[in-house]
Amino acid sequence: MxxxxxxxxxxxxxxxxxxxxxxxxxxxxxxxxxxxxxxxxxxxxxxxxxxxxxxxxxxxxxxxxxxKQQQQALSVVMSGDISFSEKMKQYTTDYKSIVTKFEQVPEHHLIFSKPYVAEGPLYLIERLRFLDGQPAAIHRSYVVEPNMPAVKQVNNRFTSIYQFYQQHGVNHFKSTFSQLSVSFPQEIERQMLGCEILVPLVKVESDNWDAERNVLLEYTEILYRTDRFSFQL
Known part of the structure; x- marks a missing residue:
């Protein structure tokens, strides 16, 4: 240009x-x-x-x-122990979460180079989040199977990771870090989110621990469309 x-x-x-x-x-x-x-x-x-x-x-x-008509951006608080689903339900009654991938993570996956993720096996639960009928975020949970064996029971009716953990005896959560980065969507992400090639995505990475047992439950990645969200740190 x-x-x-x-x-x-x-x-x-x-x-x-x-x-x-x-x-x-x-x-x-x-x-x-x-x-x-x-x-x-x-x-x-x-x-x-x-x-x-x-x-x-x-x-x-x-x-x-x-x-193009722009939808109002939703403000997301990055801290706290409220699930993504509960946060979104505060803004709209038209919220939906669909499981798009559930699989054991290959041993060579880059996720094993992330902080605290030294052991496996890991299971990936990927969800596509819809707000007001439009895809808005991709949520990936890399769950540590030895610390949460029930992950192998996940099915297509799965909606909330926090509810899942609570149903299996986790009452208190903690997180040690959150990391934000900005990128542009790759082809698969453009297809899933229905966004253009130059719409920036905010990627939020964090960990989620069972505070009582002091064990890592999951490493989390969420990709947000920046034309749908603003962020409070």
Missing amino acids: DVQELLMKDYLLQKITTGAFAQDGKLPSEYTLVEQFNVTRIKVRNVYTMLEKMGLIYSQKGVGRFV
């Missing part, structure tokens, strides 16, 4: 984020931007393509480009 394209992108992005263009409102035509910025039409198209990949606009063939 050259200087002229960056100027156009910044101009349009500022207008979109400040509400100067109404949601579902039509954006300037290619011809208008060609005249305004004295650039070629291909440069205008490059900018619009980038904004579309960022999930901010959409196009209708033969009609034009429009600002």
